[in-house]
Amino acid sequence: xxxxxxxxxxxxxxxxxxxYESNADKLAxxxxxxxxxxxxDKGELKVLSVPDWLALVRKRPSAKAEGKPREDFIVTIDRSxxxxxxxxxRCQLPPRYFTDYLVAMKLTDGxxxxxxxxxxxxxx
Numbered sequence: 001x002x003x004x005x006x007x008x009x010x011x012x013x014x015x016x017x018x019x020y021e022s023n024a025d026k027l028a029x030x031x032x033x034x035x036x037x038x039x040x041d042k043g044e045l046k047v048l049s050v051p052d053w054l055a056l057v058r059k060r061p062s063a064k065a066e067g068k069p070r071e072d073f074i075v076t077i078d079r080s081x082x083x084x085x086x087x088x089x090r091c092q093l094p095p096r097y098f099t100d101y102l103v104a105m106k107l108t109d110g111x112x113x114x115x116x117x118x119x120x121x122x123x124x
Contacts, residue, residue, distance in 0.1 A: 008085045009077070012102070014027075015031075020072070020093075022061065022062035024055075027054060031116075035050045083106040086101070086102070095124065097122075
């Protein structure tokens with residue numbers, strides 16, 4: 001199980017790196033193409049497909065290039081079996097500070113994130 005935890009952590013690390021670098025190609029390797037992102041805005045559920053999100057990522061400057069601080073970490077990994085994981089993470093793209101809930105599944109090509117739900121705080 002430790003090796004499996006490491007492989008789950010590896011896909012999360014790819015996610016963290018891709019976010020900080022605004023590297024859509026790296027993020028695309030972490031996410032299944034059918035995945036989506038979900039969040040609540042003013043009481044309404046918003047849903048964005050991964051391809052649409054990656055298009056937005058390609059247009060934004062990276063936190064790395066802007067010299068913004070990096071802090072990202074796994075809060076918890078909950079494994080229901082050898083092929084499914086629920087992962088709570090914290091990360092930041094200042095001035096936004098995120099709590100993400102990722103569902104990852106082990107597919108024939110390895111672990112991929114199949115769903116992301118998140119919330120964030122905006123700080124000065």
